[in-house]
Amino acid sequence: MTEHDTKNIATRNIMLHYPKRLADKPIISTLIKKYDIIVNITRARIDQDEEGTLVIEISGLKKNIDAGLAYLDDLGITFKPVSKVIKRIDERCTHCSACIVVCPTKALAVRDRESMVVDFIEDRCIGCGLCIPACPYTAMEMSE
Amino acid sequence: MAKTIQEINEKIKKNKACVFTAEEIIQYVEKNGIKRAAQEVDVVTTGTFGPMCSSGAFLNFGHSSPRMKIQKAWLNDVHAYGALAACDVYIGATEIPDDDPANKIHPGKFSYGGGHVIEDLIAGRDVFLRATSYGTDCYPRKKLETYINIKELNQAFLLNPRNSYQNYNVAVNKSERVIYTYLGILQPNIGNANYSSAGQLSPLLNDPYYRTIGIGTKIFLGGAVGYVSWQGTQHNPTAKRDKGGVPVEGAGTICVTGDMKQMSTRYIRAVSMIGYGVSLSVGLGIPIPIIDEEMMKFVSVKDEDISATVVDYSSAYPNREPDIVTRVNYRDLRSGTVTIEGQSVPTASLSSYSLAKEIAQNLKTWIENGSLLLSEKVESLPGAESGQTFKPLEIREKGGDTDD
Ligand code: SF4
Ligand code: SF4
Numbered sequence: 410m411t412e413h414d415t416k417n418i419a420t421r422n423i424m425l426h427y428p429k430r431l432a433d434k435p436i437i438s439t440l441i442k443k444y445d446i447i448v449n450i451t452r453a454r455i456d457q458d459e460e461g462t463l464v465i466e467i468s469g470l471k472k473n474i475d476a477g478l479a480y481l482d483d484l485g486i487t488f489k490p491v492s493k494v495i496k497r498i499d500e501r502c503t504h505c506s507a508c509i510v511v512c513p514t515k516a517l518a519v520r521d522r523e524s525m526v527v528d529f530i531e532d533r534c535i536g537c538g539l540c541i542p543a544c545p546y547t548a549m550e551m552s553e
Numbered sequence: 554m555a556k557t558i559q560e561i562n563e564k565i566k567k568n569k570a571c572v573f574t575a576e577e578i579i580q581y582v583e584k585n586g587i588k589r590a591a592q593e594v595d596v597v598t599t600g601t602f603g604p605m606c607s608s609g610a611f612l613n614f615g616h617s618s619p620r621m622k623i624q625k626a627w628l629n630d631v632h633a634y635g636a637l638a639a640c641d642v643y644i645g646a647t648e649i650p651d652d653d654p655a656n657k658i659h660p661g662k663f664s665y666g667g668g669h670v671i672e673d674l675i676a677g678r679d680v681f682l683r684a685t686s687y688g689t690d691c692y693p694r695k696k697l698e699t700y701i702n703i704k705e706l707n708q709a710f711l712l713n714p715r716n717s718y719q720n721y722n723v724a725v726n727k728s729e730r731v732i733y734t735y736l737g738i739l740q741p742n743i744g745n746a747n748y749s750s751a752g753q754l755s756p757l758l759n760d761p762y763y764r765t766i767g768i769g770t771k772i773f774l775g776g777a778v779g780y781v782s783w784q785g786t787q788h789n790p791t792a793k794r795d796k797g798g799v800p801v802e803g804a805g806t807i808c809v810t811g812d813m814k815q816m817s818t819r820y821i822r823a824v825s826m827i828g829y830g831v832s833l834s835v836g837l838g839i840p841i842p843i844i845d846e847e848m849m850k851f852v853s854v855k856d857e858d859i860s861a862t863v864v865d866y867s868s869a870y871p872n873r874e875p876d877i878v879t880r881v882n883y884r885d886l887r888s889g890t891v892t893i894e895g896q897s898v899p900t901a902s903l904s905s906y907s908l909a910k911e912i913a914q915n916l917k918t919w920i921e922n923g924s925l926l927l928s929e930k931v932e933s934l935p936g937a938e939s940g941q942t943f944k945p946l947e948i949r950e951k952g953g954d955t956d957d
Contacts, residue, residue, distance in 0.1 A: 503602065503822060503834065504907040507737045510745040510899050522887060525906035542662070543738055545604065545824040545834075545903070 420468040422451070422535050425481065425488035427461040436484065437465075444477040445469055451535055452513035464491065464513055464535055491536045494552050497529040501548035508540040508549065555845045561595045562926045570595045572920045574913035575754045575841075575852055582853040591849035596920055596927065599759050599852075600773070600838035600912030601751040603904025604824045606735065607715035607786060608833045609645040610671050610813060613707040614682065616640055621694035624686040627651075628670045628701075635684065639692060643712075644670055646833035660733040660828025668823035668833035671711075674703045675775070676818045709813040711775065711821075715785040717837050719757035719805040720792075720861060723748045723886065723900075725878060725893060728867035733828020737903055739866055743878075746863065746891055746898045751909035752856045752883030756839035757805045759852045761798045762937060763790070765841055767930030772809060773838035773916050775821040778925065779811025781839075784934045789943035798851075801860045801880060803943075805934065809837065820912065834905075838912040840920060842927050856883035863893060873945060 427436075440446045446469035453463050467474060481488055504527045508517045516533035517540055519525055540549045564570040571594050573581060578597050582590045614623075616639065626635040626642045632651060633644040648667035655661050673680055684697040703709050724747045726732050726739035733739075736747040752758065760766045770781040785806025792804035813821075820836030843849050863878040864870050881891045886900050919925035935941045 503905040505603070505905045506902045507747070508901075510740070510747075510901040511738060519889060522889065525887065525902075525910075542660075542827045545737075545826055545832075546822060547664075547825065 417471045418468060419471045419474050420466060421474065422464065422466050422491040423478075423488045424462065424464045424491050424537050425486050427463055427486065431484060431486065432461075434484070436481070436486070439480070440467070440477050444473045444480065446473055446477050462513070464537060491538070495534050495536050495538065495540070496550050496552060498548050498550060501546050502527065502529075503546055503548075505545070507545055508543050511539045511543040513537060513539065556595070556843065558842050558844070558927050558929050561842050564595055565920055565923055565926055568921065568923050570920055572596045572598060572917045574910070574917055575599045575759050576910060576913065578852055579753065579855050582849065587846055587849050587853065590853070591843055591846040594843050594849065597759065597841045597843060597852040598838060598913040598916035598920070599751075599754055599756040599841060600836070600909040600914075600916065601717055601755050601904060602820065602836040602908035602912060603749050603751075603834055604735070604826070604832040605713060605716045605718075605835045606647050606832045608671075608711060608713035608835055609643055609667065610674070610709060610711050612642050612644065612674075612709050614640045614642075614701060615705075615707050617694060617697055617699075619694045620692045621684065621697055622686050622689060622692035623684040623697070626682065626684040628680050628682055629665070629673065630681075630683075631665070631667050631670050633667075633670075646671065647830055649831055655830075656828060661830075662827060663825045663829070663831045666823070666825075666831030668831045671813070671833055672818055672821060672823040674709060675813055675816050675821050677703060703814055710810055711779070711813055711816075711835075712782070712808070712810045713835065714808050715787055715806045716809050716835055717756050717785070717807050717839075718750070718803050719755070719761070720800045720859070721748065721750045721803055722870070723861045723863045723881060723891075724866040724870070725863055725898070726867045727865045727878070732867050733826070734866045735826055735829045735832070736866065737901060738827065743893055743896055743898055746881070746886070746893060746900045747903060748861060748883075748886050748900065749903040750861065750883070751904055751906060752859050752887065753854055754906070754909045754913055756837065756841075757807070758799060758854060758859060760839075760841055760848070761794070761800065761851060761854075763805060763934040764848065764851075765844065765930065766807070766839055767933045769928055769931035770839065771925070771928040772811075772840075773836070773912055773919075774809055774811035774816070775813070775836055776817035776819060777811050777815030779809050779837075780928075781807045781930075782810045783808040787943050788935060788941065790935055790937045790939060791942050794937070795858075795860060797854065797858060799854060799859055802862045807934070820908070836908060836912050838916045840916050840925070840927055856887060859883045861886065
C-alpha cells in the first residue's frame with residue numbers, strides 16, 4: 410500500500426451469522442485473498458449443528474471492504490456492524506453474572522472468584538449489544 | 554455447652570456478641586474446630602439476593618372523598634388485585650400491563666411490571682393509580698385517577714409467599730435452539746449452566762432442619778427488619794438430602810413480611826427476564842444463633858459440600874419429567890465452569906453472591922452494634938419428620954381419581 414492509500418483505509422467490526430450450508434466454504438480466506446482485507450477473528454461460536462456467529466474486525470481499503478461486504482451479502486450471510494458504545498450503569502448492576510455467558514469477548518467477566526464481582530472491561534467490548542437484553546436489571550445501555 | 558437466645562441477646566445489648574458471616578465462619582471452624590467455635594461464636598449471619606417471583610405488596614391508600622370500594626385497580630397500568638376491603642390492594646411481582654405484547658414477538662422484553670411498581674414505590678417515586686368499581690350506597694365512587702406515593706400510604710408491606718428457597722435447580726438446555734427461561738438465556742447443546750443460590754451463604758442451607766428459623770424469626774428483608782410469617786408455599790422438608798442433611802434440590806421455603814417504607818432499592822430490585830416475564834429480586838438475610846455445637850456444624854457448611862441438581866429446561870422441566878442431568882456442587886458452579894456430560898460448561902448466576910455477602914455483613918454490623926436483637930421462633934416450620942411433600946397437580950375430572 411502506498412502513502413496515498415492510507416487515507417482510504419477503514420477498520421470495521423462486524424458480527425456475522427454463518428449458516429450451516431456455508432460451513433465448508435472458505436469465506437474468510439476469500440476475504441483475505443481476493444479482497445485483500447485483513448481479518449481479525451475476535452470471537453467465533455460454532456454450535457454442534459455447525460451454525461455459527463462470528464465477530465470479526467476487518468481492515469483494508471474502503472473499496473475492498475465494500476466489495477468484501479457485498480460478497481458476504483451475495484452469499485446470504487447476515488451481518489451487522491458493531492460500532493456502538495456500550496455503557497454499564499454501575500448503580501443498576503447487582504453483579505449477578507447473568508450476562509457473562511452471552512458476552513462474546515469476556516468484556517463482562519468475574520475475575521475475582523472470592524468477591525464474585527462482575528467487571529466490565531471496556532476495552533474488550535466490541536459493542537455487539539448481546540448483553541443488553543440478557544441483563545435482568547437493564548444495567549447495560551447502548552449509546553451512539 | 555448450650556446457649557439460649559436470651560443469653561445471646563444479653564451479649565448483643567452489651568455490644569459483646571461474637572458474630573461471623575456464614576462465609577467467614579468456614580475458615581474459623583477449620584482453624585479452631587467445631588467445639589471451640591461453638592463456645593466462642595454467638596451468631597452467624599446469612600444472606601441471599603436473587604429473583605423471587607412469589608413476592609408482592611399489600612398497600613392501603615386511605616379513603617377518597619366520596620368513598621370508593623375499589624374493585625379493579627392499576628398502578629402505572631399494571632393490574633393490582635382489589636377484591637379486598639375498600640382501599641386495600643395486592644400487587645404481585647410478576648404482573649404485566651394488560652396491553653403488554655408479552656411473548657407475541659418472541660422473546661418478549663417485559664420491560665415493566667409489578668416488580669417495577671414495587672421498586673418505584675420503594676424509591677419514593679409517584680405512581681399513577683387508576684381504579685374502577687360498581688358503586689354502592691356506602692361507597693358511591695365508580696372511577697378514580699390519582700398519583701400516590703409510598704410516604705402517603707397508610708401501609709405498604711411486602712408479603713412474599715415463597716422466598717429464600719433452600720437450594721435450587723441448575724438449568725441447562727439440551728435442545729438445538731436457544732431458550733429463554735426464568736433462569737436466564739440458555740444456549741443450545743448445554744452451552745451454559747445457570748444457577749440461582751447463594752450456596753454457603755444462603756439462609757436455609759445454614760439451618761437445614763429449621764432448628765432456629767421458624768415463624769416469628771426476625772430477618773433482614775430488603776434493607777429493613779422483617780419477619781418469617783409462615784412456611785413458604787411449596788415448602789418441602791422431605792426433599793432429598795445428602796448425608797450432612799443438606800438438601801440437594803429445592804426444599805424448604807419461607808413466607809416473609811416487612812415494612813416497605815423502611816426498605817431500600819439496593820436490596821429490592823425489579824427484574825425483566827427476556828422471553829419470560831417480570832419479577833422482583835429480594836435481598837434477605839437471617840441471623841442464626843449458635844445455640845449448640847450442632848448449629849455450629851450446620852453453619853460451617855461450604856460450597857463444595859452443597860450439591861445442586863442440573864435439569865434440562867428444554868424438555869424435562871417444562872414437561873415435569875423427573876429426569877435429572879447430573880449433580881454439581883456450588884464450589885464448581887462459582888468457579889465459572891462445571892463438567893456436564895463430559896463437556897466443560899460455563900456457568901452464570903441469576904442471584905448475586907456479592908450482594909448476599911453484603912447482606913450478611915450488614916446483619917453482622919447491626920448485631921455487633923446492638924441494633925438488632927434475635928427473636929425466638931414462636932412455632933417451627935414443618936420439618937423432615939412431618940412427611941410433608943411438594944405435591945404436583947394432577948389434572949382430573951370432577952370427583953374422579955387421579956393416576957396415583
Ligand atoms: S456489548 Fe456487551 S456482550 Fe457485546 S462485547 Fe460489549 S459487553 Fe460483551
Ligand atoms: S447481568 Fe446486569 S446486573 Fe447482572 S452482572 Fe451483568 S450487568 Fe450486572
